[in-house]
Amino acid sequence: MSRKLRFSAGRVWAMLLRYLYLLRSSWPRTLELLYWPTLQMLIWGFMSQFLYSNSSYVFRAFGVLLAAVMLWDVLFRGQLGLSMSFLEEMWARNLGHLFVTPLRPYEWVVSLLSMSMIRVLLGIVPAALLAIPLYHYSIFSMGLPLLAFFAVLLIMGWALGLAICGLILRQGMGAEGLAWTVVFTLSPISAVYYPVSTLPGWLQHAAWALPSTYVFEGMRVVLFTGVFRADYLVTALVLDIFYIGLGAAVFFVAFHNARRRGALLQMGE
């Protein structure tokens, strides 16, 4: 009977509340959520303005770089938001307290995913809104495809975040740097700022194995032609399902191994 999944929204809310209290307790952390996306948007916005008057490619769709920057941040912040909430428990050495309560590991994961989404929205939305008066560009003009791109990238960020958290559970806090670095190895092959055809042939195969590539290619198609490539979306979602399954498997196996090794009580700085 106890092996049945007994999901409790109350326990998920308890964990979410914990992360919200943390966020509220430190205004520099909240400010940091807004700071980087806004700074990125400003840099790439001015860059776009410069290119706008010097390049026919960008002339055709002024927002292509800005949209790429903001969408890339969805992936990055999605992964980082999950990893940061996870790391808060590591830094506080709190796993020993949490997992003697009825909290299930999957409920914890749901709270980490929810907090990741909150952090992404807190970071990205103000930057996107600020771009409207500054550059007369609204990423929201993409309409529904934007929601699809957002979902694909957020899920991919979660998949990556879960795998990274699993590695930290396995390797200990020495691996915490992965939370800030791994995602950037995917940036060059996700074709964020240039078409995937720019990559060498052998690397294009790797690029098409990533959901993010379909988003950035799809985004350029929408911005240049106004056409939404549903086939890109479907492929990206299928890949997302595969990767989130893989990320969750890495996390839960690492969690089980941490219980075997006694790391839940010792894990921390």
Add this chain to the structure above:
Amino acid sequence: MVPLAVKVDNLVKRYPTAVAVDGISFSVARGVTAALLGGNGAGKTTTLSILLGLLLPTSGKVEVLGADMLRHRYRVLSRMNFSSPFVDLPHRLTVRQNLLIYARLYGLPERRERIENLSRDLQITEFLERPAGKLSAGQKTRVALAKALLNEPELLLLDEPTASLDPDTGDWVRRYLEEWRARTGATILMASHNMSEVERLCSEVLMMKEGRIVDRGSPRALIHRYGRTNLEEVFLHIAREPRIELEAVK
């Protein structure tokens, strides 16, 4: 037959380089205060961690409040709790926020009222709004105890409950635990190095050495058996006597 709070059968925890728990068996009746006593590395904390479900054993059986902890721990986790001065509550949250979160994790009704009552009992009301990281050792211990008693546990596991406390605060905590157990009829199992604490609180002592239980009994029976005047002398005798290796009493 006496109802049991804890029943451990041939429990083994083996790591690649060491054996932390080496085939121990014991039981703790409901409503008593028992102690795992032993030096550093004796296997006390490992045993507590397995009882809490935080650590998986290599082999053996563990039943807590009638449930198999290896297969059905979620049946009983809401009926037990744990406190240790070595595992702080998150520092940046206030005491009240911490307690509220744990009350929610245990799915407790009337959370605020429960926290107010416990805070009064444990004299932590005045620092409920203070970050947990800014408390003194004595205050932290009382807050940790409040967290551990939030769900009115039937089984309370304590790891060195008065470690690093001054004598006055230590005495206060021991008195509170005595009164709480008498009032609720709950079971307490503690790991401790503090012999006078164990003599005062516990009716059953399990002496551990190198992952094994080498003797057991009431503090008085152990003192008598070894011809000593207090439990500390018994502890030192067992710790320094190389021939005491095997479980003496089943």
